[in-house]
Amino acid sequence: MKAAILALDQGTTSSRAIVFDHAGAIRAIAQQEFRQIYPQAGWVEHDPYEIWSSQLATAREALLKSGLAASDIAAIGITNQRETTLIWDRATGAPIHNAIVWQDRRTSAFCDELKAAGHADAVQRASGLVIDAYFSGSKIAWLLDHVPGARQRAERGELAFGTVDTWLLWNLTGGALHLTDASNASRTLLYNLRTGDWDPEMLRLLRVPRELLPEVRSSSEVYGSTVPALFGGPIPIGGMAGDQQAALFGQNCFSRGFAKNTYGTGCFLLMNIGREPAPSRNKLITTVAWKLGEETEFALEGSVFIGGAVVQWLRDGLGIVSSSSEVEALASSVPDSGGVYLVPAFAGLGAPHWDQYARGTITGITRGTTAGHIARAALEGIAFQVADVLEVMRDDSGIPMDQLRVDGGASANDLLLQFQADILQVPVVRPKVTETTALGAAYLGGLATGFWKSRQEVQRAWQVDRTFEPRMSPDLAAHRRSRWKEALSRARDWEEHSTQRPSAKS
Numbered sequence: 354m355k356a357a358i359l360a361l362d363q364g365t366t367s368s369r370a371i372v373f374d375h376a377g378a379i380r381a382i383a384q385q386e387f388r389q390i391y392p393q394a395g396w397v398e399h400d401p402y403e404i405w406s407s408q409l410a411t412a413r414e415a416l417l418k419s420g421l422a423a424s425d426i427a428a429i430g431i432t433n434q435r436e437t438t439l440i441w442d443r444a445t446g447a448p449i450h451n452a453i454v455w456q457d458r459r460t461s462a463f464c465d466e467l468k469a470a471g472h473a474d475a476v477q478r479a480s481g482l483v484i485d486a487y488f489s490g491s492k493i494a495w496l497l498d499h500v501p502g503a504r505q506r507a508e509r510g511e512l513a514f515g516t517v518d519t520w521l522l523w524n525l526t527g528g529a530l531h532l533t534d535a536s537n538a539s540r541t542l543l544y545n546l547r548t549g550d551w552d553p554e555m556l557r558l559l560r561v562p563r564e565l566l567p568e569v570r571s572s573s574e575v576y577g578s579t580v581p582a583l584f585g586g587p588i589p590i591g592g593m594a595g596d597q598q599a600a601l602f603g604q605n606c607f608s609r610g611f612a613k614n615t616y617g618t619g620c621f622l623l624m625n626i627g628r629e630p631a632p633s634r635n636k637l638i639t640t641v642a643w644k645l646g647e648e649t650e651f652a653l654e655g656s657v658f659i660g661g662a663v664v665q666w667l668r669d670g671l672g673i674v675s676s677s678s679e680v681e682a683l684a685s686s687v688p689d690s691g692g693v694y695l696v697p698a699f700a701g702l703g704a705p706h707w708d709q710y711a712r713g714t715i716t717g718i719t720r721g722t723t724a725g726h727i728a729r730a731a732l733e734g735i736a737f738q739v740a741d742v743l744e745v746m747r748d749d750s751g752i753p754m755d756q757l758r759v760d761g762g763a764s765a766n767d768l769l770l771q772f773q774a775d776i777l778q779v780p781v782v783r784p785k786v787t788e789t790t791a792l793g794a795a796y797l798g799g800l801a802t803g804f805w806k807s808r809q810e811v812q813r814a815w816q817v818d819r820t821f822e823p824r825m826s827p828d829l830a831a832h833r834r835s836r837w838k839e840a841l842s843r844a845r846d847w848e849e850h851s852t853q854r855p856s857a858k859s
Contacts (some may be wrong), residue, residue: 355427357419358799359588360791361408363433363517364596365454368407370415371791372426375804377814379786380421383414390451395458398451401439404517405524409583416584423586429525429579430592430798432599432790433517435540438492440503440565441520443513446528449500452517453492460491472558479545479552481630481639481651489516490542490559497560510564516540518593519567525590527580534572534593535649539641544569546630546639549649572598572643573797592797596790597621598642600760601652603793604784605815607808610752613789614739616763618665619703620657622739624746624754625650635705635745643797653749655704655742659697661763663731666699673724681766684729692717694840695730697738702844705745714844732766736773737837743777756780756820760789767821775825776833785816 357380362369366389372380385407390398416423436455441448453459464484467476476484486492493514497504506512515523519533538544538551543561545552551566570576572594578587594602597615601623604613609627614620623642630639630651642652664677674680698711715730739757747754756779763769764783774781786792799805805814823830 355804356421356425358428358430358795358804359412359415359426360430360432360795360798361412361521362596362791362794363404363408363431363521365434365437365456368404368411369791370408370411371788371795372415372419372421373792373795375814377786377792377795377816379788381415381418382788383411383418385411395461397454397457399437399454401441401448401452401520404452404520408521409524413584423584423588426588427804428575428589428591428798428802430794430796431518431521431590432594432596432794433521433537435516435537435595435597436487436489436492437517438489438496438514439517439520440493440496440500440507440512440514441523443511443528443531446523449503449512450496453496455487457492458486460486460495463491463494467558476542476555476558477632479555480542481539481546481632482542483636483638484542488540488542490555490561493541493561493565494559504562507562507565512565513567514565515567516595518595522576522590522593525579525583526577530577531567532570532576533567535569535641535644536572536594536598538569540595544641546641546651549644571645573645573801575801589802591799591801592794594643594794594797597623597654598640598652599793599797600790601625601642601793602796603789603791604758604760605812606758607812610750610754611758612743612746612754613758613760615790616660616735616759616761616769618660618662620660620735620739622655622657622742622746623652624743624750624752626653626750626752627651631750633745633749635749636707637704637742637745637749645800653746655746657735657738657742658700658703660735660738661761662699663695663697663734664763666697667728667731671727673728680728680732681768683725684732684768687723687725687729690730690733691719691722691726693722693726693730694837695727695734696840696844697731697734698844704742706741706841706845708845710846711844712847714840714847716840716843729768732769733772733776735763736769736776737834739773740776740834754779756782758782758784760784760787770821771824774821774823776830778823778825778827778830780823781821783818783821785818
């Protein structure tokens with residue numbers, strides 16, 4: 354048997370590579386940040402060459418640290434920042450423009466026009482998504498319209514579109530493969546969840562030529578091998594999935610109703626809903642979780658805009674801690690939040706509220722309120738937002754949830770996870786390996802090459818670090834949720850109302 358799997362984890366601000374052994378343990382890890390490019394307000398770009406060069410450099414560094422050669426690696430698994438859009442020349446491999454990042458809002462007006470024209474329902478039925486600048490489709494249209502000659506060249510089949518997985522696969526194979534997997538394809542607005550292929554009506558609506566698009570394949574199969582010169586020998590490439598879907602797989606959420614939350618700058622919640630792509634009634638997204646063989650499984654997804662970012666604000670904005678790691682100790686210095694609620698709607702509210710006019714609010718402050726109460730309320734605000742999303746996920750799916758699996762930077766915070774279990778009234782499970790995005794990519798690559806024989810074998814490799822059982826009474830949890838909703842109501846529509854006030858001169 355080969356010794357290990359190499360996972361490539363290409364993120365929004367850095368590229369990472371992790372070598373995993375058969376037990377799912379980390380043998381070596383390497384990480385490299387790259388530039389964020391802001392041409393103007395609301396625009397975010399990456400240099401495609403920096404994405405590739407940083408990912409290649411970390412892959413080589415991780416192999417060197419592990420002491421392994423290309424011949425020791427069973428497969429490469431790829432996971433990536435989703436929705437980020439690239440177009441390049443098929444003949445030369447040269448990008449026609451910087452990558453437009455998922456955060457970029459330059460196509461908001463175009464998306465508003467599509468919604469105003471009444472296309473929202475048709476788009477959700479086909480793609481499971483909402484019309485928003487977040488997704489790749491409108492970014493493709495922008496590039497074709499704004500790069501001279503791009504639309505004509507695309508229609509002639511001279512250009513190739515890809516999300517980051519496709520761009521990496523193209524470069525790893527020396528331009529031999531132009532493929533994506535179903536999980537990444539489902540983030541474009543162009544993919545039909547029921548047919549499992551590009552949707553002709555969505556292509557027409559967004560004016561995207563079919564000749565531009567990659568072939569859609571499963572999330573776990575041997576697509577091809579790397580160019581031998583890259584790593585001193587060929588390595589099979591066996592798995593691809595978008596980062597949040599890879600984390601769902603890495604958390605072993607293989608059964609309907611299993612859910613995971615990633616606590617990053619924001620929070621991403623996904624629940625496995627099985628093999629039927631049921632639409633959300635509560636403004637969540639329906640997405641492909643993964644495709645294995647001919648079977649596709651789906652997930653509901655909800656995004657919280659401000660998760661760990663509220664801790665950064667406590668550090669950088671208020672200055673009540675000097676490092677993020679101090680927040681748990683400060684919050685633990687008081688027995689509870691003292692009636693204080695912090696709604697971190699710094700940039701509006703995401704799912705399920707979708708209120709772009711909401712703003713951050715702190716309620717319940719008295720003369721007895723301390724920095725400890727504010728810190729505790731900030732952590733609780735993260736957990737309350739997660740609970741709001743999971744509540745509507747259960748309503749949409751009709752599936753009772755037995756536990757929540759967690760990962761991401763803030764999952765190291767025991768106080769946060771205990772309160773999350775309390776407020777949800779279900780156990781919260783933290784795995785030993787919290788690098789679940791990369792681990793999911795490794796699992797997909799390993800299953801394709803026989804490194805792991807089955808999902809059951811993968812499940813044996815996944816290990817629990819700690820389970821947080823609810824300690825709060827159901828009545829108190831319900832009371833805290835109701836008070837949170839009152840605080841939330843104070844934050845709603847704030848910016849819209851503030852614009853209606855008389856000016857200082859009147």
